[in-house]
Amino acid sequence: xxxxxxxxxxxxxxxxxxxxxxxxxxxxxxxxxxxxxxxxxxxxxxxxxxxxxxxxxxxxxxxxxxxxxxxxxxxxxxxxxxxxxxxxxxxxxxxxxxxxxxxxxxxxxxxxxxxxxxxxxxxxxxxxxxxxxxxxxxxxxxxxxxxxxxxxxxxxxxxxxxxxxxxxxxxxxxxxxxxxxxxxxxxxxxxxxxxxxxxxxxxxxxxxxxx
Numbered sequence: 001x002x003x004x005x006x007x008x009x010x011x012x013x014x015x016x017x018x019x020x021x022x023x024x025x026x027x028x029x030x031x032x033x034x035x036x037x038x039x040x041x042x043x044x045x046x047x048x049x050x051x052x053x054x055x056x057x058x059x060x061x062x063x064x065x066x067x068x069x070x071x072x073x074x075x076x077x078x079x080x081x082x083x084x085x086x087x088x089x090x091x092x093x094x095x096x097x098x099x100x101x102x103x104x105x106x107x108x109x110x111x112x113x114x115x116x117x118x119x120x121x122x123x124x125x126x127x128x129x130x131x132x133x134x135x136x137x138x139x140x141x142x143x144x145x146x147x148x149x150x151x152x153x154x155x156x157x158x159x160x161x162x163x164x165x166x167x168x169x170x171x172x173x174x175x176x177x178x179x180x181x182x183x184x185x186x187x188x189x190x191x192x193x194x195x196x197x198x199x200x201x202x203x204x205x206x207x208x209x210x211x
Contacts (some may be wrong), residue, residue, distance in 0.1 A: 027132045028109050028111060029067075029068070029109070029110045030108065030109050030110070030127060030196075031067070031108060032061045032064060032131075033061070033107060033115060034058070035057065035116075037050065037057060037103050038052050041102060044099060044102060045099065049088075053088050054086060055087065056081070056084055056085040057133070060078070060081045060082060060128075061186065062133070063077055063081050064078060067135075072142050075142065076139075082132050085128065086125070086129070089128065090121075090125055091119045092121035093131055093186070099121065100121045101119045101120060102121075103119065103124075104117050104119045105117065105119075105121070105127070107127045109196065114196055116195065116196050119209060120188075120191050122183060123195075126183045126187065129179050130179060132171075132175045133171075134172075136168045136169070136171040136175065137169070139168045140168040140169055144161070144165055
C-alpha cells in the first residue's frame with residue numbers, strides 16, 4: 001500500500017511530488033479599534049500613567065492597521081509594541097481596583113469587521129495575548145513561504161528557517177495556553193456572554209474540559 005506519488009510508473013521510476021507551498025492555518029485575526037482611555041481614567045490614576053497607556057495603545061492600533069500586508073519586520077515591530085503595552089494594561093486588572101471596568105475596549109475582526117466593545121481590562125489583556133499568538137502564526141507563515149520564488153520554481157526553506165518556525169509555533173502555543181489558564185478564568189460570565197461567536201466557542205470548550 002502507498003500513496004499515488006510513491007507507485008512506480010511504467011519506466012520503473014517513482015513519480016515525484018512537489019509541494020509548492022506549506023502554510024500554517026491562522027484563525028481569525030482581531031485588531032484593536034481606537035478607544036478613548038484618557039477620559040474614563042482621568043482622576044483615577046496619574047496623568048503620566050494615563051498618557052503612557054493611551055500612547056502605547058495608539059501605537060498598537062496604528063501598527064495593526066495594515067499587518068496583513070506587512071513583512072517580517074512589521075510583524076516584529078507590532079509584537080514589540082504589544083509586549084510593551086501588555087504590562088501597562090495588566091495594571092488595570094489589580095484586585096480591589098475600580099479600574100478593571102473603567103474603559104470600553106474595542107476590537108474588530110479583519111475578515112468581517114465584526115466589532116466587540118467591552119468595559120473590561122481582562123478582555124483587553126485577552127485580546128492582546130490572543131493577537132500575540134496570531135502574529136506568531138503569521139510569522140511562521142512568512143518564514144515558510146519565501147518570497148524569492150519566481151516562474152513556478154520550487155521554493156526552498158532553509159533549515160534555520162524551519163527551526164525558527166518551530167520557535168514561532170511554540171510561542172503561539174504558550175500565548176494560547178496562558179490565555180486559557182490565566183486570563184479566561186478571570187473574566188466574569190456576563191462579560192464572556194458578550195464575546196464574539198468564535199471566542200464564545202473557546203469559552204465553552206475550556207469549560208467542558210474543566211479549565
